[in-house]
Amino acid sequence: MSDSQATKASDARGKGAVSRLLAFAGPRKTLTYLGCALSAVSMLVSFGPYVCIWLVARDLIAVAPDWGAATGIAAYGWWAFGLAAASILIYFAGLMCTHLAAFRCASIMRKRTTDHLMHASLGYFDTHASGALRRVVDGCAAETEGLLAHKLPDTAGSIAMIVGMLVLFFVFDWRLGLACLVAVIISLGCMFYMMGGRGMDFMTRYMESLVKMNKTGTEYVRGIPVVKVFQQTVYSFRAFHDAIEEFTRLAQDYAVKWCQTPQSLSLTIINGVAIFLVPAAILVAPGEGDFARFLANFAFYAIFSAVIPTAMTRVMFMSEAFQSAADAVSRVEEVLAAPVISAPATPRAPAGNAIRFEDVTFTYEGADAPALDHVSFEVPAGATVALVGPSGGGKTTAASLVPRFWDVDAGRVTLGGVDVRAMDPHDLMDRVAFVFQANRPFRQTILENVRAARPEATREEALAALEAAQCADILEKLPQGADTLVGTGGTHLSGGEVQRLMIARAILKDAPVVVLDEATAFADPENEVKIQAAFKRLARGRDGEPRTVLMIAHRLSTVRNADKIVVLDSGRVVEQGTHDELLAAGGLYARMWADYEKSVSWRITSAQEVE
Numbered sequence: 001m002s003d004s005q006a007t008k009a010s011d012a013r014g015k016g017a018v019s020r021l022l023a024f025a026g027p028r029k030t031l032t033y034l035g036c037a038l039s040a041v042s043m044l045v046s047f048g049p050y051v052c053i054w055l056v057a058r059d060l061i062a063v064a065p066d067w068g069a070a071t072g073i074a075a076y077g078w079w080a081f082g083l084a085a086a087s088i089l090i091y092f093a094g095l096m097c098t099h100l101a102a103f104r105c106a107s108i109m110r111k112r113t114t115d116h117l118m119h120a121s122l123g124y125f126d127t128h129a130s131g132a133l134r135r136v137v138d139g140c141a142a143e144t145e146g147l148l149a150h151k152l153p154d155t156a157g158s159i160a161m162i163v164g165m166l167v168l169f170f171v172f173d174w175r176l177g178l179a180c181l182v183a184v185i186i187s188l189g190c191m192f193y194m195m196g197g198r199g200m201d202f203m204t205r206y207m208e209s210l211v212k213m214n215k216t217g218t219e220y221v222r223g224i225p226v227v228k229v230f231q232q233t234v235y236s237f238r239a240f241h242d243a244i245e246e247f248t249r250l251a252q253d254y255a256v257k258w259c260q261t262p263q264s265l266s267l268t269i270i271n272g273v274a275i276f277l278v279p280a281a282i283l284v285a286p287g288e289g290d291f292a293r294f295l296a297n298f299a300f301y302a303i304f305s306a307v308i309p310t311a312m313t314r315v316m317f318m319s320e321a322f323q324s325a326a327d328a329v330s331r332v333e334e335v336l337a338a339p340v341i342s343a344p345a346t347p348r349a350p351a352g353n354a355i356r357f358e359d360v361t362f363t364y365e366g367a368d369a370p371a372l373d374h375v376s377f378e379v380p381a382g383a384t385v386a387l388v389g390p391s392g393g394g395k396t397t398a399a400s401l402v403p404r405f406w407d408v409d410a411g412r413v414t415l416g417g418v419d420v421r422a423m424d425p426h427d428l429m430d431r432v433a434f435v436f437q438a439n440r441p442f443r444q445t446i447l448e449n450v451r452a453a454r455p456e457a458t459r460e461e462a463l464a465a466l467e468a469a470q471c472a473d474i475l476e477k478l479p480q481g482a483d484t485l486v487g488t489g490g491t492h493l494s495g496g497e498v499q500r501l502m503i504a505r506a507i508l509k510d511a512p513v514v515v516l517d518e519a520t521a522f523a524d525p526e527n528e529v530k531i532q533a534a535f536k537r538l539a540r541g542r543d544g545e546p547r548t549v550l551m552i553a554h555r556l557s558t559v560r561n562a563d564k565i566v567v568l569d570s571g572r573v574v575e576q577g578t579h580d581e582l583l584a585a586g587g588l589y590a591r592m593w594a595d596y597e598k599s600v601s602w603r604i605t606s607a608q609e610v611e
């Protein structure tokens with residue numbers, strides 16, 4: 001979607017955003033309505049003191065200069081005080097209601113997004129960064145809290161203020177009221193000029209340019225290490241620089257060329273209502289029968305005109321409040337639209353642990369070509385099958401379909417003869433242990449991280465799993481051994497060490513089926529040897545029985561002894577068989593093997609030369 005389409009779509013979503021937002025509040029949305037109504041009433045009551053001022057002026061002018069004859073003044077004063085106090089109290093009562101509804105709404109929003117994410121397909125978390133999701137779950141809820149608690153009742157108050165103001169304009173003297181209204185109309189005209197028509201086009205381009213600057217800015221920050229390593233100047237990030245320039249130009253044009261005149265006019269007119277009021281009074285005064293009353297009316301309008309700038313400023317900020325509600329609720333709705341792992345009504349239990357891919361086709365959302373195209377192969381129970389092939393061939397995708405990171409588009413993946421989608425998702429997770437590169441430790445101790453696989457496991461069992469996963473050296477070098485805190489903010493572990501920790505977790509789980517990514521790209525030779533040993537241990541199980549293993553093999557050295565090798569290229573199975581069979585076939589695998597042997601001999605030769 002282009003930025004302009006995105007902006008328009010977000011405008012469209014803006015409509016009804018508040019009602020979509022209130023849907024989260026459940027029965028408490030009545031409290032929001034009540035709070036808004038109270039805020040409106042409070043605003044109308046706040047006009048009371050102005051009416052009292054009019055009454056005071058009327059009575060004083062009527063008895064002038066015998067001021068002592070105006071006996072009701074003190075009463076009006078008390079009324080003004082009482083109404084001002086009542087307005088504040090009613091406003092607080094309104095805020096209480098909207099806060100109660102807002103807290104409930106935000107907590108329901110957080111709960112529903114968290115619940116939904118608990119059932120979202122695991123692949124969703126590969127493509128959506130955890131930081132961004134946290135910002136939606138927590139940030140949007142917090143944003144809507146402020147909106148429902150404050151901005152919405154204030155908007156109701158603004159509407160009441162404008163309606164009340166228009167009514168009061170015509171209650172005492174419609175001619176003087178009309179003079180004030182002229183100021184309001186000119187100010188509104190300036191606002192529409194700035195925001196509507198060409199002004200809106202300006203605004204759309206301004207917003208698009210802002211989005212572009214934010215995007216290129218993020219890319220720039222992410223690329224800073226590359227810039228430093230390659231000694232590039234800031235201008236190597238041309239796109240970011242251009243986006244800043246474009247935004248600066250648009251912001252200046254908008255402020256100087258477009259808004260300067262109407263904004264100045266609006267501010268002058270609205271703060272100088274007297275420009276219209278005084279000439280109107282001079283014109284009307286000569287024909288006035290009751291001059292005392294006319295003077296009181298004039299005094300009222302002169303004082304009341306102070307309300308107009310506040311009312312107009314509130315009008316300007318009303319649309320902003322709705323726009324931010326639309327953005328927040330749209331981001332939450334996007335999370336709620338994340339695909340979930342469907343659970344069958346009557347789950348089936350698998351018979352055995354063989355994995356079968358039957359004519360499986362799968363395309364990533366938004367991708368042009370399928371990542372897997374009519375893929376069929378079998379991993380017999382207790383066998384080890386390796387997926388090999390060029391980068392982007394579909395190995396990771398195929399392995400991800402077994403624990404249902406994604407669901408197939410066509411065909412099926414079965415475990416023990418049962419479609420994985422027909423199994424209880426918990427049962428599937430119990431039966432499959434997976435070790436992927438993206439696995440990261442939790443911010444917990446090493447022991448707790450391992451026990452995440454089986455919380456009821458004893459300390460001894462977890463330590464045994466760590467030992468089996470070749471983690472003894474990691475524990476030795478850490479001051480608190482297995483009780484050392486790792487993960488964000490904890491002790492740093494290298495990539496190879498993290499992978500061994502993840503293998504320990506899988507060993508403790510001791511599931512009958514193991515799906516693993518043997519990538520050891522980041523491991524040094526010593527780590528690699530240990531990881532391979534840990535993999536072997538994982539493939540055997542605690543009872544020594546071989547597990548069903550589907551392994552993504554990035555290096556051919558590890559696949560030679562696999563029971564079967566499946567070669568994936570561009571999402572298709574191009575050949576499968578044992579190492580010897582595939583070498584004899586002379587296809588892609590044979591070529592890959594020849595390349596691999598060549599690279600090994602190069603390494604040996606260069607090592608000898610160095611000696």
Ligand SMILES: Nc1ncnc2c1ncn2[C@@H]1O[C@H](COP(=O)(O)OP(=O)(O)OP(=O)(O)O)[C@@H](O)[C@H]1O
Nearest residue numbers: 127364365367371390391392393394395396397398
């Ligand atoms: N999350 C994703 N969204 C869209 N396309 C994806 C996603 N993940 C992978 N792909 C695409 O699917 C295809 C298969 O990718 P996959 O990661 O399964 O290949 P691979 O054989 O594991 O590659 P490698 O050896 O480099 O890890 C590639 O064209 C890749 O670009």
